[in-house]
Amino acid sequence: MAATTIGFLIIYLIFIGPYSRLLIPSDTIKTLISSLVVATAIFCLWMFVRWLCCWRNFKKFIFGLACFATLIALFYAEEDWRGWHAWNSFKHEWEAKGEHFDLASVTPAPVPEEQNFAMTPIWVESMKAVLGPKRSRQWFGDKFAENGRTNFTNRLLLNLQRENRWNDSPTNGDWARGTTTDLKPWQAYYRAPAQTNRHSPIVTNEFPIAPQLQSPAEDVLLALSKYNLAIEELRQASQLPYSRFPLDYDCESPAAILLPQIAVMKGCTLVLQLRAIAELHAGQSDKALADVELSLRLTDSIHTEPFLISHLVRIAMLQITLQPIFEGLAEHRWSDAQFVALDAELAKLDFLTDYKFAMRGELGFLSASTDSLMRNRQDLWMVFSQGGVPLIPPRIYPLIPTGWFYQNQLNCARMVVAYYVPLADVSQETVSPAAARHADETLRAETKKTTPYNILEKMLLPWLGTVVEKFAHAQASVDLARTAIALERYRLVHGEFPEALDALAPQFIAQVPHDVIGGGPLKYRRTSDGQFVLYSIGWNERDDGGVVFIPKGGSQPKFEEGDWVWRYPAK
Numbered sequence: 001m002a003a004t005t006i007g008f009l010i011i012y013l014i015f016i017g018p019y020s021r022l023l024i025p026s027d028t029i030k031t032l033i034s035s036l037v038v039a040t041a042i043f044c045l046w047m048f049v050r051w052l053c054c055w056r057n058f059k060k061f062i063f064g065l066a067c068f069a070t071l072i073a074l075f076y077a078e079e080d081w082r083g084w085h086a087w088n089s090f091k092h093e094w095e096a097k098g099e100h101f102d103l104a105s106v107t108p109a110p111v112p113e114e115q116n117f118a119m120t121p122i123w124v125e126s127m128k129a130v131l132g133p134k135r136s137r138q139w140f141g142d143k144f145a146e147n148g149r150t151n152f153t154n155r156l157l158l159n160l161q162r163e164n165r166w167n168d169s170p171t172n173g174d175w176a177r178g179t180t181t182d183l184k185p186w187q188a189y190y191r192a193p194a195q196t197n198r199h200s201p202i203v204t205n206e207f208p209i210a211p212q213l214q215s216p217a218e219d220v221l222l223a224l225s226k227y228n229l230a231i232e233e234l235r236q237a238s239q240l241p242y243s244r245f246p247l248d249y250d251c252e253s254p255a256a257i258l259l260p261q262i263a264v265m266k267g268c269t270l271v272l273q274l275r276a277i278a279e280l281h282a283g284q285s286d287k288a289l290a291d292v293e294l295s296l297r298l299t300d301s302i303h304t305e306p307f308l309i310s311h312l313v314r315i316a317m318l319q320i321t322l323q324p325i326f327e328g329l330a331e332h333r334w335s336d337a338q339f340v341a342l343d344a345e346l347a348k349l350d351f352l353t354d355y356k357f358a359m360r361g362e363l364g365f366l367s368a369s370t371d372s373l374m375r376n377r378q379d380l381w382m383v384f385s386q387g388g389v390p391l392i393p394p395r396i397y398p399l400i401p402t403g404w405f406y407q408n409q410l411n412c413a414r415m416v417v418a419y420y421v422p423l424a425d426v427s428q429e430t431v432s433p434a435a436a437r438h439a440d441e442t443l444r445a446e447t448k449k450t451t452p453y454n455i456l457e458k459m460l461l462p463w464l465g466t467v468v469e470k471f472a473h474a475q476a477s478v479d480l481a482r483t484a485i486a487l488e489r490y491r492l493v494h495g496e497f498p499e500a501l502d503a504l505a506p507q508f509i510a511q512v513p514h515d516v517i518g519g520g521p522l523k524y525r526r527t528s529d530g531q532f533v534l535y536s537i538g539w540n541e542r543d544d545g546g547v548v549f550i551p552k553g554g555s556q557p558k559f560e561e562g563d564w565v566w567r568y569p570a571k
Contacts, residue, residue: 076401083403087410099417103364106306106357107249111242117301118245118261120237122155122230127245129154130260139246139258155230156264158271162206172274175326176319176477176557177548178567181277183216190223217281224275231275234268235294243301253372253379254365262302262313269295269317276324280333288324289338295321296345303354306361308467311354315474318349322481329488330568336492339485343509346485349478352424352431352516355471359464363416366460367409374405383459400452407453415443415461423468430519431472433539440465469539472516473559476536479513480566483522483534486512497532500524517541523563535565 091101100106113119128136129152161169170185190207207223214222251257272291279288299317302310325342328334334342373379377397419439424431443465447458483501486509491497498504501512501524515522515536523535523543533546539560549562 079401079403080406081403083401083406083410087406090410090414094413094417099363100360101363101367101413103249103254103306103361103368106361106364108244108304108306111244115240115242117237117240117243120233120240122233122237123245123261125152126154126156126264127260128152130264131258135258139248154264156234156268158227158230158268160270160274172277173323173327174556175323175566176559176564177550178565178569180327180330180569181274181323183220183278183281186223186274187216187219190219215282217278220274220278221282224271224278227271231268231272231291231294235290238294238297238301244304245302247305253376254368255372255382257307259305259307259310262310265298265302266313266317266320269298269320272298273320273323277327280324280328280331283333285328285333285335285338288328289334289341292321292324292342293345296349300348306357306364308358308362308365311358312467312470314354315351315470318474318477322477325481325485326566326568329484332488334488336489339489343482343485346478346482349475350426351471351475351478352426352429355424355468356421356426358471359416359421359467362464363413363421366412366416366456370405370409370412370456374402383456404452408456411446411454411457412461415439415446415457416464419443420464420468424471428519429475429514429516431468431475431516433469433472433517433541436465436468469559472539473564476516476564479516479522480534480536480564482509483513483524484566485509487532487534496530497526499526529571531568531571533565533567535563535567538563 095101117123124140127139131139168189170182170189173179173181191209191213208226210219210222213219245261247259248257272295276288276291276295279285279291295317299314299321302314305311373383377400378394380392380397380400381394419442423436423439440462443457443461447454447462450458483504486504487497487501489508490504501522505512513522514520517537517539518541520537523537523546524532525546526532535546537543540562544563546565546567547562548557548565549559550556551558
């Protein structure tokens with residue numbers, strides 16, 4: 001025993017101890033340790049082979065191996081059956097309540113092509129130009145450009161900025177902050193020459209300009225006139241009664257479904273926003289109304305798509321479109337007839353119903369995506385990777401029990417249908433921030449400890465808590481705009497704004513909208529400068545007196561705090 005102790009002490013001092021590097025170089029230590037490990041492994045293997053050469057030991061080994069294989073088989077059988085049974089029991093229970101868990105249940109029905117806004121030539125050509133030959137054949141199912149090139153031009157590539165000067169372009173006003181647009185910076189931007197590219201000395205201008213300086217509105221409208229033909233064709237196409245883009249809803253992997261139209265839609269809306277503002281400044285309110293109506297039509301054209309991202313883009317498009325409405329109200333540039341038309345268009349928007357539809361679409365997307373991952377294990381790298389580096393070796397993917405996929409499918413679906421879908425009460429036209437916070441707290445508690453059963457829930461669901469707030473703010477924005485229109489119509493008749501919102505209905509609006517947060521009346525008061533402040537109490541469910549919260553050092557409102565306000569700039 002003493003000899004063994006002395007031996008270990010010598011090994012420690014020479015190879016491991018604090019003075020080991022003084023006695024033997026580090027590379028030599030690594031080589032010796034590696035050799036010792038390999039020698040030990042070889043010795044153990046040799047001992048095992050010797051033990052196995054005995055017939056009695058060999059039978060024990062075979063029996064143990066059979067028992068181990070049986071346990072593995074039982075483990076997989078139990079996990080697979082338990083996961084499958086739990087998922088199907090849950091699905092049948094909720095299907096009896098009217099829920100559906102497949103993407104097909106929310107897929108829009110086909111529409112006649114000749115009545116389909118999305119299949120008009122300007123859209124077909126633009127989408128083929130965006131997607132390229134291979135992707136376009138997937139979208140439209142036809143053959144063309146087999147040489148790898150396309151003859152189609154994206155006539156809906158409407159950019160406000162020059163190609164090489166996008167980062168120094170002006171910004172527009174923001175109705176949520178109560179600011180309007182100054183067209184002079186846009187005038188200067190469009191009139192200033194730019195290089196064709198950063199390596200070229202040739203100076204040109206990508207937008208038409210007048211030889212002599214005009215008014216800011218006239219110069220902006222002239223610059224944007226390069227898009228007139230495309231916008232007019234888009235306007236004519238928007239008169240068709242249906243809109244259904246040819247998305248590949250039957251794609252085996254829902255994550256591979258292409259949605260190029262949403263970026264094009266938003267780009268068009270940005271151009272229409274600036275055009276409408278310039279038209280209002282130029283005294284062309286009829287043209288401004290037509291552009292606002294086209295923007296709202298574009299916003300509506302993708303509302304049947306069952307993808308959450310499509311609806312979030314719609315919300316962004318709405319906020320863009322509200323700016324010219326806001327500026328026309330602030331500067332008294334709309335007529336009463338135009339107010340009636342604007343209110344009629346805004347009244348068609350129902351973002352709480354859209355929220356439920358989008359969440360059910362997300363439910364079908366999550367379920368179909370999990371089924372796809374179950375069938376195509378190699379795609380799991382998209383889930384189990386960070387910065388393109390797999391967190392779990394791909395060779396492990398085939399060993400994952402099928403039941404674990406079902407358990408993840410169950411946990412994701414249960415959170416969505418039990419906690420997130422009910423957050424919007426369509427019948428009462430309200431949203432509960434407290435219920436949203438409770439849903440988020442429940443999700444955090446369930447995913448605090450990562451298990452094989454909740455890894456998809458932990459990775460894919462946390463962002464859903466912010467989604468309902470965006471839909472609630474969108475609906476509140478529509479309600480504020482409609483109420484502001486009714487207030488301006490009242491002012492046109494009576495020369496001043498009313499003391500209370502009750503005076504608006506039914507002459508100027510059929511019914512004054514209530515606050516989507518909590519269901520109480522919208523907050524309203526007249527101000528000393530003859531204007532008013534109109535607001536919702538916002539996501540914090542607290543009346544902050546009509547104050548928009550902008551973080552210190554920031555420029556954009558933070559809608560989780562403060563009120564959601566409609567207020568004009570001070571005169």
